[in-house]
Amino acid sequence: MRWLKRALLALLALCLLVAAAAWFYVQRVNPVHDGRLSLPGLQAEVRIERDAHGIPTITAGSDADAFFALGVVHVQDRLWQLETHRRIGSGRLAEAFGSAALDTDRFLRALGVRQMAQAQWARLPAESRAVLEAYSAGVNAALGQLKARPPEFLVLGVVPEAWTPVDSLAWAMMMAWDLGGNWRNELQRMRLAAALPRERIDELMPPYPGDAPPVTRDYPQLYRDLGLLRAPVRQAWTSLPALAPESGIEGTGSNNWVLSGARSATGQPLLANDPHLGLTTPALWYFARLKTPTLDVGGATMPGLPSVVLGQNARIAWGFTNTNPDVQDLYIEQVDPADATRYRTPDGSAAFETRPETIRVKGGDDVTMTVRRTRHGPVISDAAGLDDVSNPGHVLALRWAALDPDSDPIAPSLGMMRAATVEAFIAAAEGWVAPMQNMVVADASGHIGIVSPGRVPLRQPDNDLAGQVPAPGWDARYDWIGWIPAHETPREVDPARGWIATANQRITPPGYRHHLTHDWTLPYRQQRIEQRLAERAKHTLDDLGAIQADVKSLAAAKLLPWLKQARPAHTLADAARQQLDGWDGTMAGDRAAPLIHWAWQRALARRLFEDEVGESLFSKHFAGRSFQDALEGVLTRDDAWWCDDKRTPAAESCADRNSVALADALDELSARFGADPARWRWDDAHRAVSEHRPFSKVAALAPWFEVSVPVPGDTYTVDAMRVSLAGPEAQRYRAVHGPSLRALYDVADRANSRFMHSSGQSGLPWAATYRSFATPWAEGQTVPLWPAGAAAAAGGTLRLQAPVAP
Numbered sequence: 001m002r003w004l005k006r007a008l009l010a011l012l013a014l015c016l017l018v019a020a021a022a023w024f025y026v027q028r029v030n031p032v033h034d035g036r037l038s039l040p041g042l043q044a045e046v047r048i049e050r051d052a053h054g055i056p057t058i059t060a061g062s063d064a065d066a067f068f069a070l071g072v073v074h075v076q077d078r079l080w081q082l083e084t085h086r087r088i089g090s091g092r093l094a095e096a097f098g099s100a101a102l103d104t105d106r107f108l109r110a111l112g113v114r115q116m117a118q119a120q121w122a123r124l125p126a127e128s129r130a131v132l133e134a135y136s137a138g139v140n141a142a143l144g145q146l147k148a149r150p151p152e153f154l155v156l157g158v159v160p161e162a163w164t165p166v167d168s169l170a171w172a173m174m175m176a177w178d179l180g181g182n183w184r185n186e187l188q189r190m191r192l193a194a195a196l197p198r199e200r201i202d203e204l205m206p207p208y209p210g211d212a213p214p215v216t217r218d219y220p221q222l223y224r225d226l227g228l229l230r231a232p233v234r235q236a237w238t239s240l241p242a243l244a245p246e247s248g249i250e251g252t253g254s255n256n257w258v259l260s261g262a263r264s265a266t267g268q269p270l271l272a273n274d275p276h277l278g279l280t281t282p283a284l285w286y287f288a289r290l291k292t293p294t295l296d297v298g299g300a301t302m303p304g305l306p307s308v309v310l311g312q313n314a315r316i317a318w319g320f321t322n323t324n325p326d327v328q329d330l331y332i333e334q335v336d337p338a339d340a341t342r343y344r345t346p347d348g349s350a351a352f353e354t355r356p357e358t359i360r361v362k363g364g365d366d367v368t369m370t371v372r373r374t375r376h377g378p379v380i381s382d383a384a385g386l387d388d389v390s391n392p393g394h395v396l397a398l399r400w401a402a403l404d405p406d407s408d409p410i411a412p413s414l415g416m417m418r419a420a421t422v423e424a425f426i427a428a429a430e431g432w433v434a435p436m437q438n439m440v441v442a443d444a445s446g447h448i449g450i451v452s453p454g455r456v457p458l459r460q461p462d463n464d465l466a467g468q469v470p471a472p473g474w475d476a477r478y479d480w481i482g483w484i485p486a487h488e489t490p491r492e493v494d495p496a497r498g499w500i501a502t503a504n505q506r507i508t509p510p511g512y513r514h515h516l517t518h519d520w521t522l523p524y525r526q527q528r529i530e531q532r533l534a535e536r537a538k539h540t541l542d543d544l545g546a547i548q549a550d551v552k553s554l555a556a557a558k559l560l561p562w563l564k565q566a567r568p569a570h571t572l573a574d575a576a577r578q579q580l581d582g583w584d585g586t587m588a589g590d591r592a593a594p595l596i597h598w599a600w601q602r603a604l605a606r607r608l609f610e611d612e613v614g615e616s617l618f619s620k621h622f623a624g625r626s627f628q629d630a631l632e633g634v635l636t637r638d639d640a641w642w643c644d645d646k647r648t649p650a651a652e653s654c655a656d657r658n659s660v661a662l663a664d665a666l667d668e669l670s671a672r673f674g675a676d677p678a679r680w681r682w683d684d685a686h687r688a689v690s691e692h693r694p695f696s697k698v699a700a701l702a703p704w705f706e707v708s709v710p711v712p713g714d715t716y717t718v719d720a721m722r723v724s725l726a727g728p729e730a731q732r733y734r735a736v737h738g739p740s741l742r743a744l745y746d747v748a749d750r751a752n753s754r755f756m757h758s759s760g761q762s763g764l765p766w767a768a769t770y771r772s773f774a775t776p777w778a779e780g781q782t783v784p785l786w787p788a789g790a791a792a793a794a795g796g797t798l799r800l801q802a803p804v805a806p
Contacts, residue, residue, distance in 0.1 A: 025148055026766060028147040028148035029147070029148045029149070029150055029151075029764060030764070030767075031076035031077065032076075033048075033050055033076075033795060033797075033798055034796040034798060035798060036799045036800075036801060037798060037799070037801070038801055038803045039068075039138075039141040039142070039144075039145065039800055039801075039803075040141055040802065040803055041068060041134075041141050042065055042068060042801065042802040043061070043062055043064060043065050043802070044060070044061040044062070044065060044802075045799055045800065045801045045802075046058060046059065046060040046061075046065050046066070046069045046799070046800040047060075047797065047798075047799055047800075048069060048072075048073060048798040048799075048800065049792050049793035049795075049796075049798075050793070050794075050795030050796050051784075051787045051791055051793070051794050051795050053287075053760075053761060053769060053772065053773075053783050053795070054077065054760070054761035054762055054767075054769035054772075054795055055287045055288065055783075055795075056073045056289070057288075057289040057291065057298075057792050057793075058073070058288065058290050058291065059291045059292075060290075060291070060292050061292065061293070062292055062293070063292050063294060063295055064130060064134040065134070066290045066291070066292045066295060067131055067135045067138065067306040068135065068137055068141070068800075069138060069800055070138065070290065070306055071135045071136065071137070071139035071140075071141075071306070072138045072139070072142040072800065073286075073288065074139065074301075075138075075142035075143060075146075077286065077761055077762050077763055077764075078286055078303040078763045079143075079146075079153075079160065079763065080150050080152040080153065080763055081282055081763055082139070082160075082303050082304055083096075083152075083153070083158065083160055084693050085167075085171045085174075086161075086163070086167045086171070086304070088108065088174055089113055089117065089167060089171045089173065089174050090108075090113075090114045090167070090170060091104075091105045091106075091107075091108030091113070091357075091359070092105065092359075093105050093108075094359055094360065094362060094367075095158075095360045095361070095362055096156050096158045096694075097156070097362065097694050098361060098362040098363050099362075099364050102359065102361055102367060103383075105359050106359065106367075106383035107380065107383040109357040109359065109369065109371060109383065110369075110371050110378050110379065110380050110382055111177075111378050111380065111398070111403075112371065112373070112378050113173050113174060113177070114166070114170050115355075116402075116403050116404075116405060117167075117170035117173055118166050119405035120169050120407050120408070121165055121166050122405075123406060123408075124410070125408065125411065127410075127411065127414070128410035128414075129165065131306050131410050131414065132168050132169070132410060133165060134306070135163075135168065135305075135306035136162075136163045136164055136165050136167075136168070139163035143162065146160075150763065150764060151764075152695070155695075155701075156362075157362075167304065168304055168305055168306065171302075171304040171305060172304075172305060172409040173402055173403075173407075173434075175435065176402040176433075176435040177400075177402070178277070179324075179435035182324075182326050182328060182467070182468075182517065182518075182519045183329075183330055183398060183400075185205070185468070185519060186328075186329070186330045186467075186468060186470055187330070188621060188622070189201055189205065189219070189469045190223070190469055191617060191621060192204065192205075192613065192617075193219060193220035193223050193469070194220075194223075194617075195612065195613055195614055195617065196220070196612060196613070198213075198219060198220055200612070200641075201220075202215075203634070203639075204627070204630050205630070206629045206630060206633055207518060208506060208518065208522075209522070209523065209629075211518070214466040214468060215465055215468045216464045216466075217465055219465060219469045226332070226394070228332070228394060253276055253321060253322055253324070253503060253504030253521045253720070254273070254274060254276045254277075254320065254321035254322055254503070254504065254739075255272070255273070255274050255276075255321060255501075255502070255503045255525060255529060255548070255718060255720070256271070256272065256273040256274075256319040256320065256321050256438065256440045256501070257271070257272055257440065257499060257501035257529060257533070257544075257547075258271040258272075258319075258440040258442050258448045258449075258450075258499065258500050258501075259271075259448070259498065259499045259539060259544075260442075260446065260494065262498040263498040263499050263533075263537070263538055263539060264538060264539060264540075265539060265540045266540075266746065266748055266749070267748075268446060268746070268747055268748030269317075269443070269447075269747045269748075270442075270539065270544055270744070270745065270746060270747070271317045271440060271441075271442050271744075272319070272544040272545075272547065272548060272742075272743070272744050272745075273310060273318075273320065273321075273440070273741075273742075273743045273745075274548050274740075274742040274743070275319075275320060275321065275739070275740055276722075276737060276738055276739055276740065277737065277740040278691075278736060278737050278740075279688055279689065279735070279738055279740065279758055280691055280692070281690040281691065281692040281696075281705060281707045281770075282761075282762070282770070283690070283740060283757040283759040283760075283773075284302060284740050285300040285301070285302060285309075285310075285740060285741050286303055286761065287299070287300060287301070287755065287757065287785075288301045289786075290308065290417075295313070295417060295418065296313050296314045297311055297312070297417045298311050298312060298785050298786060299311015299312060299743065299755070299785070300741055300755070300757070306410070307410070307413040307414070307417065308413075308417055309413070310741070310743065311417075311743070312745050312747075312750055312753055312785065313417060313420075314420075314750075315419075315421070315443055315444045315747075316419055316422070316425055316442065316443045316444070316747065317441070317442055317745035317750075317753070318416065318425060318439055318441040318442075319439070319440055319745075320437040320438065321437065321438045321502045321503065321504055322435065322436075322438070322504055323437060323438050323452050323454065323507065323516065323517070324504060324517055324520065324521065325436040325456045325517045326457075326467045326515075326516065326517040326519065327400060327401040327434065327436065327454070327457060328398060328399065328401075329398075329399045329470075329480070330396055330397070330398055330469075330470035330471070331377075331396070331397045331398075331399060331470065331471055331472070331473035332394050332395075332396060332471065332472055332473055333374050333376070333379070333394065333395050333396070333397050333473040333474075334472075334473070334474055335393055335394065335395065336349050337393070340392075341354075343374055343395075343473070344474040345375060345473070346474055346476040346479075350374075350375065352372040352373065352374060353372065353373040354371065354372050354373070355370070355371050356368060356369075356370055356371075357369050357370070357371050369383070372395070373397070374473065375473075376397045376398070376399040376473055376479075377397050377399045377400060378397065378398055378403070379395045379396065379397050380396055380397070380398050381395045381396035382395065396470060397473060399457075401433070401454075401455045401456070401483075402434035402435075402455075404455075407433040407434065407455075408431065408433075409432075411431050412428055412431040412432040412453070414428075415428025415429075415431070416428050416429065419441075420443065421443045421445065421447065422441050422442065422447040422448065422449040422493060423493075425439075425443075425449075425451075426441070426449060426451045426491060426493075429451050429453040430453055430486040431453075431486075432453035432454055433455045434455060435454065436452060436453065436454025436455075436456060436489075437453070437454065438450060438502040438504075438507055439451050439453065440500055440502070442747045443747065444747050447493065447494055448493070448494060448500060449491065449492060449493040449494065449500070450490070450491060450492050450502070450507075451489065451490070452489050452490040452491065452516075453486065453489055454489065455483050456483065456489070456514070456516055457480040457481075457482070457483060457484075458480060458481050458482045458483060458484060458514070459478075459480060459481070459515065460477050460478075460479070462477045463478055464477075465478060467518075468518060484514045484516075488513075488514065489514075490508055490509075490516075499533055501526065501529050501530065502526070503523070503525035503526035503529060504520065504525070504526075505520055505521060505522075505525075505526040506520045506523070522555065522629060522716065524554040524555045524558075524716040525716060525717070525718050525720060527554055528550060528552060528554055528717070528718050529718055532547045532718075533547070541744050541746055541754075544744055545780065545782065548718060548719065548739070548742050548780065549718075549719050549780035550717060550718040550719060551587045551588060551712045551713040551714075551717045551718075551719050552585055552586045552717065553585045553586070553594075553713075553714050553715075553716045553717045554585065554716065555585075555628050555714075555715070555716035556585035556587070556594070556597050556716070557584060558628075559628075559631060559632065559635070560580075560583070560585060560597070562635050563580065563596075563597060563601075564577070564580055565655070565658065566600070566658045566659045566662035567659050568659040568660065568662045568666070569659075570662070570663045570666050572666045572670060572675065572677055573662070573663075573666065575676070575677045576592075576596050576662070576666055578677070579591070579593050579596060579677050579678065580593050580596065585597075587682060587686075587712050587713050587714045587717055588682065588712050589682050589683030589710055589711065589712040590681055590682070590683065591681070591682055592677050592678065592679075592680035592682070594682040594686070594714065595669060595673075595681070595682045595684075595685055595686075596666075596669065596680070598714065598723055598725075599665035599668055600661055600662050600665040601626060601627075601628075601631065602626075602665070602725045602732075603660075603661040603662070603664035603668070604657065604658065605625070605627040605631060606661075607645075607657045607660060607661045608627075608631070608634060608642050608643060608657055609642065611645050611646045611647050612642065612646060623725060623726040624724065624725050624726035625725070626715060626723070626725060628715075628716070634654065635654060635658075638654050639654065640653065642654075643656070643657050645657070668729070672685075672729065673685075682712065683710035683711060683712065684710070685732065685733040685734065686710070686713075686721065686723065686734060687708050687709060687711065687735065688708065688709050688711045688721060688735045688736075688738055688758070689706065689707075689708045690706065690707040690708070690758055690774070691706060691736060692705035692707075705765050707771045709774050709778040710778065711735060711778050713738075719739065721735035721737075721738040721739075722735055722736070722737040722738060723735065724736055739758070739777075740757060740758055741755060741756065741757040741758070742756050742757075742777070742780070742782065743755040743756075744782065745785075750786050751784075751786055751788060753784070753785040753786060754784050754785055755782055755783065755785050756773055756776060756777050756783060757773055757777065758773065758777050759771055759774055759777075760772040760773045760774070761773075
């Protein structure tokens with residue numbers, strides 16, 4: 001027994017040693033929140049007070065020192081997030097994550113984000129350069145003080161590098177990519193052209209309610225005439241990677257609205273904003289406050305950028321939603337059959353611009369590629385598997401407004417943070433290039449307004465493809481001919497109705513002379529916001545918070561009559577109908593009806609559209625769509641063409657397919673949640689999952705790094721928790737996209753203003769503030785934007801100072 005006792009003592013000693021090492025490591029990684037820290041690059045002392053939630057208030061004697069300190073706190077609390085932002089903007093993910101990230105790197109290198117950021121840096125005015133340099137200096141000074149790296153760096157063997165202003169510009173461009181284009185929809189229509197005529201594609205991907213289909217040319221025939229829809233080519237083009245802007249996915253977007261004093265219980269403006277983005281851990285946003293002689297601003301910052309993107313200063317408050325303009329067009333470029341280094345243009349043959357790229361791959365050999373560019377932009381198909389072997393005659397090039405070198409994201413942001421009036425804010429916004437946003441604003445003088453700034457192309461009147469599908473690059477009628485003048489983008493100030501609201505719906509008034517996009521989001525959230533605003537003459541800030549948390553789905557209510565008409569021969573059919581009795585589309589987490597509805601809608605879309613589109617194409621590219629508008633059209637028309645299953649000899653009716661779809665849904669749900677529909681709950685399946693990059697994909701690490709909470713709502717509720725329909729069954733119906741933050745602003749008394757984002761301030765998984773916001777966020781709670789007195793420093797006070805000269 002003596003050997004056993006010794007073994008146990010040895011094991012205990014080993015455990016104590018491991019615990020001591022872990023404790024020592026954690027202490028070295030934890031940031032300093034109290035005391036003094038000497039950092040080179042400061043002009044004067046800076047005070048950083050953190051409240052109990054870890055939100056810093058930075059007080060500095062100059063703007064440069066404030067942005068320096070913002071870089072410091074971003075390193076202290078979000079260093080790994082900064083690293084991933086840098087690697088995304090530079091196409092260097094494979095260096096850290098291995099071959100799994102190679103395709104993404106190839107695409108990002110082909111896109112040329114880093115090269116364009118460098119070109120933009122060379123043209124920036126002095127003040128914008130100074131802000132970026134001060135922020136970069138703060139990041140790098142904090143990196144120099146690191147005692148130990150956060151756990152992601154250790155596990156992956158990554159060492160952080162010095163930050164540069166170009167890294168910030170590249171990340172700003174990636175946010176524009178995420179929010180500003182329709183190239184994915186263009187590709188989807190092109191894929192469908194191999195299987196369907198244009199009229200049927202317009203039914204599957206309908207225009208905005210009330211609009212006619214914009215494309216007048218028979219593009220499936222165009223592609224056949226060009227030889228682009230032969231089977232090998234079609235197979236290659238349908239293999240393009242799924243790296244696409246969120247705006248290209250149905251039901252996504254954001255909400256904002258602002259009330260004048262006439263509609264406010266305070267007699268002064270109130271403003272609400274909740275931008276919807278992909279959910280990540282840590283959250284995309286980092287809350288902070290900046291105070292200098294020329295700045296007094298607080299709100300949402302983004303690690304990598306020196307600005308308060310959304311927030312409030314002493315005189316105004318503002319919030320964004322995505323306009324989703326059509327600022328991207330794909331062009332089919334015809335390779336010169338006599339010389340593969342050249343391509344066809346309206347004026348004859350021209351040479352591809354080329355540059356070599358080398359991608360380092362962790363655990364593998366370096367990968368080299370030649371990036372090509374045409375007069376329209378980068379050849380993205382080179383990165384997507386479309387080389388000259390699979391398609392020797394044609395490539396796809398992308399024209400994107402944000403890939404121009406004369407963009408300055410810093411100057412407009414500075415102007416907005418410093419603005420004291422609605423008028424000044426709108427004037428500052430005119431320099432904004434991308435992403436185009438619907439910016440609502442209110443000032444302390446009682447004015448409210450909206451402006452939608454951004455660079456949007458002008459297309460020619462005879463462009464019969466309307467930017468909806470890839471166009472022949474050698475035909476000049478599809479070229480852009482300029483930009484909408486900055487002073488002519490949509491705007492409105494002090495409307496008589498006393499409020500302004502946007503939810504990614506059409507924002508242009510009747511008779512507006514310019515085209516912005518055909519890809520407006522279905523207007524269900526906007527309609528519900530307007531319903532709630534109409535419920536009373538005057539609203540409080542709490543009322544606005546209740547509207548943000550609203551989970552009644554007008555989209556579900558639209559389809560509900562057909563769901564109730566389904567009569568499947570299924571043992572659970574009667575029990576399921578009992579759960580639907582009295583249900584009005586409210587997506588409450590404790591109800592079974594939302595779960596039944598979404599399982600039925602998913603099954604119905606597959607039953608109606610998979611046979612016409614093709615099983616492989618549907619599963620690969622369309623399984624994640626709800627097809628809300630397409631389903632409404634088919635069911636309203638009782639469209640026999642879509643409802644008939646082309647794979648069977650029988651002629652199925654829409655009623656037949658409706659009933660079969662509900663049976664499919666009940667089979668799926670009973671297998672997953674049991675045979676008693678009364679025990680099913682929406683939030684058992686519908687959880688908001690905030691992905692950690694990359695440890696969400698590592699089963700042993702995901703519980704420690706990923707944040708997941710049950711949530712109500714769905715794709716089309718004001719509390720927009722988008723329902724995932726594709727992927728493994730265990731992940732079906734979860735939400736990975738939703739309100740990335742919620743903010744409520746009282747312009748007259750900003751002590752009442754409050755906000756919340758989806759995870760927590762810290763990026764260290766053991767920190768109390770790593771996931772402290774997640775449950776309150778899911779429940780619609782908030783924390784003060786401007787805490788009073790000692791509360792602002794409840795989490796510690798750190799003083800930064802320049803090193804003392806010897």
